[in-house]
Amino acid sequence: MKRRVSKGGLALFALASVLVAFAQPGLLSAQDTIKLGAIWGFAGPCHMLSESAVKGIKIAVEEINAGGGVLGKKLELIVRDTEMKVDVGAREVKDLILREKVNFLEGPCSSGVALALQVIHSEYKVLRITTMANTEAQVVDKFSPYVVQIVPNTYMEAIAATRYLHKRYPKAKKFCTIAPDYEFGRREEAAFAEEIKRLVPEAEIVYEAWPKPGEKDFTSFITAIMAKKPDAVHSSLFGGDLVAFTKQAAPYGFFEKIPFMALYDLPVLLALGADAPDGVMGFGRGCFFMDPNPKMMEFAEKYRQLHGVYPDSWAVQGYDGVCLLKAAIEKAKSTSTEEVIKAMEGLSLDSLRGKFSIRALDHMGTVPCYQGVIAKDPKYPFKIWKDISRIPGEEVIRSEEGVREVWKKTGVVR
Amino acid sequence: MSLDVLFNQFMSGIARGALLFLVASGLSLTFGVLRVLNFSHGSLYMLGAFLCYSIWAHLLLPALGFYLATILSALIMGAAGLLIELFLLRRLYNRGWPEQLLATYALILIITDLVKWRWGGEFLSIPRPKPFTGAIFLFDFPFPAYNLFVIGLGAALAVFLWWLVYRTRLGDIIRAAAHDREMVSALGIPIPWLFTWIFVLGSVIAGLSGAVAAPFGSVALGMDIEIIVECFAVVVIGGMGSLPGTLLGAFVVGQVYSFGIMYKPELALAFIFMVMAIVLIIRPWGIFGRPER
Numbered sequence A: 001m002k003r004r005v006s007k008g009g010l011a012l013f014a015l016a017s018v019l020v021a022f023a024q025p026g027l028l029s030a031q032d033t034i035k036l037g038a039i040w041g042f043a044g045p046c047h048m049l050s051e052s053a054v055k056g057i058k059i060a061v062e063e064i065n066a067g068g069g070v071l072g073k074k075l076e077l078i079v080r081d082t083e084m085k086v087d088v089g090a091r092e093v094k095d096l097i098l099r100e101k102v103n104f105l106e107g108p109c110s111s112g113v114a115l116a117l118q119v120i121h122s123e124y125k126v127l128r129i130t131t132m133a134n135t136e137a138q139v140v141d142k143f144s145p146y147v148v149q150i151v152p153n154t155y156m157e158a159i160a161a162t163r164y165l166h167k168r169y170p171k172a173k174k175f176c177t178i179a180p181d182y183e184f185g186r187r188e189e190a191a192f193a194e195e196i197k198r199l200v201p202e203a204e205i206v207y208e209a210w211p212k213p214g215e216k217d218f219t220s221f222i223t224a225i226m227a228k229k230p231d232a233v234h235s236s237l238f239g240g241d242l243v244a245f246t247k248q249a250a251p252y253g254f255f256e257k258i259p260f261m262a263l264y265d266l267p268v269l270l271a272l273g274a275d276a277p278d279g280v281m282g283f284g285r286g287c288f289f290m291d292p293n294p295k296m297m298e299f300a301e302k303y304r305q306l307h308g309v310y311p312d313s314w315a316v317q318g319y320d321g322v323c324l325l326k327a328a329i330e331k332a333k334s335t336s337t338e339e340v341i342k343a344m345e346g347l348s349l350d351s352l353r354g355k356f357s358i359r360a361l362d363h364m365g366t367v368p369c370y371q372g373v374i375a376k377d378p379k380y381p382f383k384i385w386k387d388i389s390r391i392p393g394e395e396v397i398r399s400e401e402g403v404r405e406v407w408k409k410t411g412v413v414r
Numbered sequence B: 001m002s003l004d005v006l007f008n009q010f011m012s013g014i015a016r017g018a019l020l021f022l023v024a025s026g027l028s029l030t031f032g033v034l035r036v037l038n039f040s041h042g043s044l045y046m047l048g049a050f051l052c053y054s055i056w057a058h059l060l061l062p063a064l065g066f067y068l069a070t071i072l073s074a075l076i077m078g079a080a081g082l083l084i085e086l087f088l089l090r091r092l093y094n095r096g097w098p099e100q101l102l103a104t105y106a107l108i109l110i111i112t113d114l115v116k117w118r119w120g121g122e123f124l125s126i127p128r129p130k131p132f133t134g135a136i137f138l139f140d141f142p143f144p145a146y147n148l149f150v151i152g153l154g155a156a157l158a159v160f161l162w163w164l165v166y167r168t169r170l171g172d173i174i175r176a177a178a179h180d181r182e183m184v185s186a187l188g189i190p191i192p193w194l195f196t197w198i199f200v201l202g203s204v205i206a207g208l209s210g211a212v213a214a215p216f217g218s219v220a221l222g223m224d225i226e227i228i229v230e231c232f233a234v235v236v237i238g239g240m241g242s243l244p245g246t247l248l249g250a251f252v253v254g255q256v257y258s259f260g261i262m263y264k265p266e267l268a269l270a271f272i273f274m275v276m277a278i279v280l281i282i283r284p285w286g287i288f289g290r291p292e293r
Helices: A002-023 A047-066 A086-098 A109-121 A154-168 A182-199 A219-227 A239-252 A266-275 A294-307 A313-332 A337-345 A401-411 B003-034 B041-059 B065-087 B097-119 B144-169 B169-179 B181-186 B193-214 B221-238 B242-264 B264-281
Strands: A033-040 A074-081 A102-107 A127-130 A148-149 A173-179 A204-209 A233-236 A260-262 A281-284 A348-351 A356-357 A369-375 A383-390 B135-138 B141-144
Touching: A002 A294, A033 A047, A033 A086, A033 B065, A033 B144, A047 A074, A047 A294, A047 A313, A074 A086, A086 A109, A086 B003, A102 A313, A109 A127, A109 A182, A127 A313, A127 B181, A127 B242, A154 A182, A154 A219, A154 A233, A154 A260, A154 A281, A154 A369, A154 A383, A154 B097, A173 A182, A173 A219, A173 B144, A182 A204, A204 A219, A204 B264, A219 A239, A219 A348, A219 B003, A219 B264, A239 A260, A239 A266, A239 B141, A239 B144, A260 B041, A266 A294, A266 A313, A313 A337, A313 A348, B003 B141, B003 B169, B003 B221, B041 B065, B065 B144, B065 B193, B097 B221, B135 B144, B135 B181, B141 B144, B144 B169, B144 B242, B169 B181, B169 B193, B181 B193, B242 B264
Parallel strands: A033 A074, A033 A102, A102 A127, A127 A148, A173 A204, A173 A233, A233 A260, A260 A281
Antiparallel strands: A281 A369, A348 A356, A369 A383, B135 B141
16 A cells, blocks of 8 residues: 555656656747746735736737747747835846846836846846836946846936927926936936026026925925925926825915926826826826827727726836837847847837837937926826827937946946 | 924924824724724724725715715724624733734734735826815914814814713723723623723724824825824823824824924934833833833
8 A cells, every 4th residue: 555655656756757747947948939037016006017017018919929920930938926015126137137037027016126237147148128117327337238128217208298388388487397306306307407507597496395205295395385486387297196196286386376396197197087187297207198199099998998098108108118128029030039139239120119229328218208288188087188299209308428427437337 | 493383393293293193092992992003093093994995085085075085984894894803803811912902903904915806906096185285374374174174083082982981880890901801801791891992992993093194194004004003102201001102103203204304304214113112111101101000
């Protein structure tokens, strides 16, 4: 009796080892698929953005596989969670590279985590496409050849928004800013200050407010800003913070008295509903209504049928990231990282957001930046934008000389 | 700086203080009687806000929906508090601080994942309820009516708690138990049940304050940690377990923050904790607190 069991156990063990061996990458499947590691943060403020991004990525992967894959190989998606923590992100990205043996990476959500991941995957020479974390440090200050960025970076986004603000309020000279107190907010407002002084030499920033990310009560900031009587306010508040700010500022008559601009993208407009203030300026990275071209609207309809909501810019950019990868692999006719990077440089993509290309120097995509004014639209049960402006990335990207200047300071050699 | 600007900033501080008092009073009450530092108080507050949103969205009553949702979520949180006390806290009173801290911190993680699972990571929003949608003019300067509602509610809760603790027989027992629980127990008063009901009351206050905070800003993950840190500053400044202390602490934190924002926004948060550090140095048990025996 005892022997039989152990014999059966042995057979089972042998069978299991064979199965495991076949499941191991490199033995059976690695030749036939291209592995894409999607590394996102499903915690805190990143949770919802990451869910949208993965939805967009999945649609792209399914479409590509249904059309025969890339170079005859199917794309295989592996999703991992950074929990918005640097240490967890580092562990997961190493696991993706060493154990799962992914060919390429896409993500993450937070700029802080992105900079930490960058050190690791660059060391292992794995290419990452960044479609959400948008600190310019990824491609400029801490340039790595293993990063390609197709979300407007903090510099481009703020320069474009500032030009729109100036165009609508050319006489404004006295400004206030209010932005979340971390990497993203600091960089956006620094670029705003730089650009507004270029456009209006006598411009003055009379008050800068730096609420902590996740602040729920902006009342004191609102009264402090109103006391300064600025001509306009530039803000890089977003998400739940912007919802809270908007609701608290409205009863003060803030939006009637002071021109205001912030990251009013789709999720914020959905959350605010009727509370979204008409006539207030927004900037964003390209959700469906910002660029209603036929390709985008086709994607929007497909997304809505699958998920019951319209795609935000996170989903759009996630989708574009996979398409860019496909285009680069096809141009390179290879999945080798170095070949794909070479193909990426100068590559032009007809994306959901129109045409853009990847600048060879720093791997920054010349992706468009969008601005508009909040307004009702009878076609949708929520508010969208009117007077939409699409500023192509070429017009606002930091000049090559500018990039080289930063590199001199940070010690990047290229 | 003109007087009306200062007055406005003062009123902003009062509104912030009122919300802090709503949350911190529950924390302080449970600590004063149970001597348990309930780290998860902020999570009960967050859960109250999410519950209020769901009930409000389900009811679809434009005029009364929010108020009904507020009362219901406060009661549900009371029931949740009952379960937490009976199954978790009750077993921890005789243990040391580290165990209590770990257990209530575990609750934070559990509730966060519960919220993530049930509501996802979205930020939600409830419009301000009638008749507090607009602004009221104080000396020709608009002041959000809903902020006045929150201030009023904070004042009402302060009066209620004062009446409960200082003017009722139950209040006598509460104060006696806070002072010497063995003595009260020796008089034949069932201490375990007293503790249960105090914790339920604290949870009701947490749920109520979360529901009231929902139309104020946005309802989102992370609002628990955001509020609990400032609440600790409030109770440390005012004195752990002291009702007047909590009121004073909330007032001080609200004003320091509000005027900090006006004059030195980068340091506004730091000012709060500087005040806290100074209080800790001069009176380690807080302004109205009493030294631990």
